[in-house]
Amino acid sequence: MAEARITGGCQCGAMRYEARSLKDNSHVCHCRMCQKASGNFFAALVGVPLEDFAWTRGTPAAFRSSEHVERGFCRDCGTPLFFRHDRNQHISMTIGSFDNPAAIPLAFQLGMEGRLPQVDQLASLKDYGTTEDADPDGTAAIRKTTRQHPDHDTAVWPAEVDA
Amino acid sequence: MSEIRITGGCQCGAVRYALHEQPDGAHICHCRMCQKAFGSFFAPFIGVEQSAFELTRGELSVFKSSDPTERGFCNRCGTPLTIHDRHSSRIGVSIGSLDEPEKFEPVSQCGIESRMSWFGQLAALPGDKTTEEDNPDFTAKIAASNHQHPDHDTAVWPPPGT
Numbered sequence A: 001m002a003e004a005r006i007t008g009g010c011q012c013g014a015m016r017y018e019a020r021s022l023k024d025n026s027h028v029c030h031c032r033m034c035q036k037a038s039g040n041f042f043a044a045l046v047g048v049p050l051e052d053f054a055w056t057r058g059t060p061a062a063f064r065s066s067e068h069v070e071r072g073f074c075r076d077c078g079t080p081l082f083f084r085h086d087r088n089q090h091i092s093m094t095i096g097s098f099d100n101p102a103a104i105p106l107a108f109q110l111g112m113e114g115r116l117p118q119v120d121q122l123a124s125l126k127d128y129g130t131t132e133d134a135d136p137d138g139t140a141a142i143r144k145t146t147r148q149h150p151d152h153d154t155a156v157w158p159a160e161v162d163a
Numbered sequence B: 001m002s003e004i005r006i007t008g009g010c011q012c013g014a015v016r017y018a019l020h021e022q023p024d025g026a027h028i029c030h031c032r033m034c035q036k037a038f039g040s041f042f043a044p045f046i047g048v049e050q051s052a053f054e055l056t057r058g059e060l061s062v063f064k065s066s067d068p069t070e071r072g073f074c075n076r077c078g079t080p081l082t083i084h085d086r087h088s089s090r091i092g093v094s095i096g097s098l099d100e101p102e103k104f105e106p107v108s109q110c111g112i113e114s115r116m117s118w119f120g121q122l123a124a125l126p127g128d129k130t131t132e133e134d135n136p137d138f139t140a141k142i143a144a145s146n147h148q149h150p151d152h153d154t155a156v157w158p159p160p161g162t
Helices: A032-037 A117-124 A136-145 B034-038 B118-125 B135-146
Strands: A008-009 A016-019 A028-029 A043-050 A053-057 A061-066 A069-073 A080-085 A090-094 A106-112 B007-008 B017-018 B024-029 B043-049 B052-057 B061-066 B069-073 B080-085 B089-092 B108-110
Touching: A032 A043, A032 A061, A032 A080, A043 A080, A061 B135, A117 B118, A136 B061, B034 B043, B034 B061, B043 B080
Parallel strands: A028 A106, B024 B108
Antiparallel strands: A008 A016, A016 A053, A028 A043, A043 A090, A061 A069, A069 A080, A080 A090, B007 B017, B017 B052, B024 B043, B043 B089, B061 B069, B069 B080, B080 B089
């Protein structure tokens, strides 16, 4: 059987990682610390056993948000990358930083004391369609000049610029 | 007339900002660039005119994710904070970085090409526990050593002696 290799990284590509397995604990945490750390309504995380995890490019920065918890990110682009409790035998990666987050369905939610009322409305928000439909010119300009790392590993990054 | 002052900042408190007009256009963007920049399924933004955005502590670090777009964050803790399109007079702030995010309800969503297929089920995920119910010991330890900036401005941060 081929070994699973699940990859991810930050937006700019300075940090890349691989996981050979995932725990079955994919979840969103609504606690206020996860909210502020991720600038979002919640953090979406899934655990990777430490023995199945490796950084394949770069060394992430980390903020110790409390005595036993480190939150890792890319210092070059800011992408929130992980939550790690010193005593856990796993590292919890942000699901959106995986190259294929759609393959990691959520199992549960927690941190309910911080759950924002907006979460209940999210699915019924007015829908402006795809990025391209909403703004074709803007989308073309982004596509032409994107500096986001592709959703797969690369041998060299940033891509070498044609002279 | 009282002056509008809506505050926010990053997790560690090195970067703090104030909005001096009522922000609007709150939305979530599902596009793959916002997903990866936030490490999440979408990014939630609300906007003001740039002239109404004041950095009150520290500096934004900026990643230019494409020629038109600058994404601001804190390089001490990583919190995603702002988005700015060079053709726009406005700046967006991440709703989760506001000190009172519950007051800013999104009205629309975009970037639907990358929306998770199960997005509609998100609110109904199993689970009803608070952090404390889930893990009381852990919660007590966090409370005793919390390094997150409080959800209001502070004269001095971090507190002296820490």
